[in-house]
Amino acid sequence: MNVRGATSGEYQTVRSIFDVAMLQVPDLPTMEVLVATESDRILGGAAVEVDGGRGDRGELHAIAVRPRRRGQGIGTELVEEATERWDPVVASFDERVRPFYETLEFDISPTGNGRLRGVRSDERLHE
Template sequence: MGVLDGAALAVDAETVRAAIDREVVLVAVADDRVLGACVLDGREITTIAVRRARRDQGIGTALVEAAGEHHTGNDDPLVARFDAPVRPFYEALGFTIEPADEPGRFRGRRD
């Protein structure tokens, strides 16, 4: 939760606990320290965060790649909804981007 809170994401602890119970939280760890986390709902990335000091080191990319492989055998695309500042991150990972219904938000899809 510290990584998600540090990223100022609007996700509550109960949502994360439920995702952990469903085994749909991916965590990047080094030296017993959580560096990043990705919460999934099926093939949708609902939350992803990396410690500020560890950004731009491939951790977020590795989490998205792991999310894409999480449900092997499922041909559905990987999707995400996100704010404008992280659009370049998703574009660099090959997501097709389009505006979402909410102002300033986008949705991405990667087949």
């Protein structure tokens, strides 16, 4: 498996993977989009809004994997690549996906609106 930045020609495929996961994602061309591929087939994607004004902070807006490929470490690899590129990586998510973010060592706190906020800093992982 390979994780890399998506080309604009791959955005439609990534959008369809997000749609199957019922994720609403802002306009992909305004984001950094990562894809996990195998034999040139896109298995999953992540949409990250980058804020270079705050130390290259990455706001993870969506991460999704094709349904038949879930549970195979693809989402983990996408988050690992995001952490390599941006620090910290921040995500807002539902309680139902909390175990995924806990496994990836995100510091998790409630946001007060029924959602959770997770932060993963590469510096914290190497202390």
